[in-house]
Amino acid sequence: MASPHLDGEKTLDPPEGFTVLQEGKARILQRENDVFYNKAQVVNRDLSLSVMRQFQRVRAREHEADKRMPKNKRGKGQMCATPRDSPILPHLMSPEEIEEMFKTQLMHEGDEEGAGAGTGGGGEASAGAKVGTDAGARTATGDGDGGEVGAERHVVREKPPLRPLRILEGMAASGLRAIRYARELDGVGCVVANDLDPTAIEAIKRNKTFNAGHSSDAAARMEKVVCAGTDVRMLMMQHEKMFDAVDLDPYGTPSTLLDGAVQAVADGGLLLITATDMAVLCGNNGEVCWTKYGSYPLRAKYCHEQALRILLASIDAAAGRYKRHIVPVLSVSVDFYIRCFVRVYTSAKDAKLAPTKVSYCYQCVGCDTYAMQPVGRTATKGGSTKFQPGRGPAVPQNCPNCGWVLNMGGPFWSDPIHDQAWVSETKKEVEENKSTYPGYDKIHALLTTVEEELPDCPLHYEIHSMSQCLKATPPPMALFRSAVINAGYRVSPAHCNPLAVKTDAPSEVLWDILRCWVKEHPVKPQKDKTPGSVILGKEPTVVANWTRVNGAFTKAQRDGVTRFPNNPEENWGPKMRAGRPMPGSGSGGDEVKHGATKKQRTQ
Known part of the structure; x- marks a missing residue:
């Protein structure tokens, strides 16, 4: 099958045995399940x-x-x-920048001596020259430490131009997301x-070459995609503070x-971080x-929002x-995974506020009552901020509504x-750019619902x-919300629950x-004592x-905008790992049970 046509680009036939999959401006060559690809993740990539x-x-x-200098101080020399x-x-x-980063202390001292000799031994002049040179180097790289820069206010420095975006896609698989970044972002x-996986690296190189052949613009943009075949954990630790965006979708x-x-x-x-272990985050495996x-997660109706908040707390702790x-900018629960977008800042002062941003949660086992207990708090006295433990308990020993016990x-x-x-x-x-997003309907609905959420009310x-707790028919949502207002x-x-x-x-x-x-819509009396009967009593x-x-x-x-659209096709969910035989790929067309999904194995 030839590659789909884009305006101003050639139409190329794929190599034998491959099919072409297009998403946005990117095309990838796919052969069975040799490299992981999941069409349902188009929403993830568009978002x-x-x-x-x-x-x-x-x-x-x-x-x-010029809000502030970036604090990208990192280890230098040895x-x-x-x-x-x-x-x-x-x-x-x-x-x-590379040469400056690898300079040892002895090399710096040698540079100082050389500068001093060049100025006829003038100590003040050489020192001043060094201050200006070092400050200029820090400014040119955009990697200066804000504290060091502030100490050298007498140095007049020119603001460096904005550096082009450096992106890391840590687990690229076919390279589809990386190619879309390169082709669709300026x-x-x-x-x-x-x-x-060496197979994935081969696929990325193959897809780079295939995309580059479609036009000169595509070829120029594919030059920006750099392959790296190593453990992403080692790569990240060895390139400290060198990426403007890090995308991890394991x-x-x-x-x-x-x-x-x-x-x-x-x-x-x-x-940008994705987590797909929802059973763990939603409370099925608390330990x-x-x-x-x-x-420790709780089993509750807010489990998907809870999953987001657990991941955010873990990122901030790290x-x-x-x-x-x-600083989270967007956190969403979509289909079978969660996705968090956060900005990372360096500040020892702000890092101390971490305990004030997390809370323990008390959840009643009988009804839906929950309460939040902040881990820490701040108190301002005499112009200084004191960090103190949170005050509690936030709840009595038993639920104030139904009397049942609470889990924490x-x-x-x-x-x-x-x-x-x-x-x-x-x-x-x-x-404004609807045509550039293949999953427009879903991401627009998602952003619409997120935009309407109360930002300062955790969980729901x-x-x-x-209503089920009371054995009653639930009131219409608009009526219930009106009563609350x-x-x-x-x-x-x-955004994660249409009934929330x-x-x-x-x-x-x-x-x-x-x-x-319930007074207006009576329910049948319960013979035994239940949480609902206690509440109604x-x-x-x-x-x-x-x-x-x-x-x-x-x-x-009010505007008639769809907020929770249906999935576009059947089996819109997680797929098996790369390398496993696809169902139907066995000899004679028989299904291969190994690697198939549970539903496919039982059919």
Whole structure:
């Protein structure tokens, strides 16, 4: 099958035995299951491209505003962890920067003596020349430490131009994502496509060559894709703070990659991480989640948002070990995986705030009541900030609503998981360039719902689950939201569950609203004592006002925008690992059971 046609590009036939798969402007050659490819991840890749474009815009604005010098201080000379013969190093730094990085202290002293001799032994002049040279070098590379730069205010330095984007795709497989970055993003310096599997490296090189043959522009952009066949953990640790964006999309958990990832990304850079081990993150294997992420999950209806918050807390904990911290810009649960987009900054002061951004969660085993308990807090006294442990307990020994016991999970990230301004600008760009996103319908719906979320309300309730606890028919969503708003609280949907209610109202208020609903729509009395019967046995202190208000309907609902579209085709989900025989590839057309999915093995 010939490659699909793009305007101004040639149409090429694939090599024998291969088929051409096109996504956006990228084409890859696929042969059975020799290299991993999952069509369902088109949403992941489209979303990554849209966020990367927003990152480029924000990065350019920050450079123009000269907000602050980047803090990209790293080991130099004998303390440098980067191998001198690293094949990707020339693509990340200029020859002058590389030479400066590998200079030892003795070499620096030799340079000083030479400079002193050149000025006739003038100590002050040579010292001044060195200060100017060193400061200029730091400024030219964009890798200066903010503290050091501030100490040399008498030196007048010219602001360096904005460096082209340096991207690392740590587990590239076919190289589809890396090729899309190179072909569809402007202002890219290099895209390092790394994979430990030699078969994947061969596929990336083959796909580079195939894409380059379609046009001169494609050929020029393919020159920016650099192959690297090593363990991504080693690559990241050996190239400290050298990438403006690090994209990790592993098959399973990213937990073993986080330590290297937070070191590899430059100050203010973008870290993009996917996790597909949802059974672990959603509470099916709590002890495994604790060993991998340092957090204990709970079995609850908010499990997908909980998964996002566990991953964010784990990333921030890894960053804190290196005096760094994260700022989430977008965190989403999509289909069978979660995806987090965070910026990483270097600041020992801000890294100390980590305990104030995470909380333990108390979840009632009888009803849907939950409460958050911050791990730490800050107190300002006399102009200075003191860091103190969180105050508690946040709940009594038993649930205040139903009297059942509570389980404790966490710590979870309890700060906002999105930057609403980022989300709005990203959504606007996606709408303006609809044709460039193959998965437009899904990512637009996702960004629309995320834009409507309350950013400061961690986790959420589910109206059907709460009604089930009472053995009652759930009220219409718009009616329930109206009652919450009329009670004086805020309410919004959640992107990871169409039945979710995200609100700042206490759980007691929500149960009071449902008590009022049950009074108007009676339920059959329960013979045994249940959480629902205990809740209904109490009189409501808040009387529900069912008057419909505009805020009960989101803007997307009012405009008729789809928020939760159906999957475009059957079996839209995870695929088996690369290298395993595909079903139907056996001799005589018989299905190969080894490597097939559970559904395929049982058919």
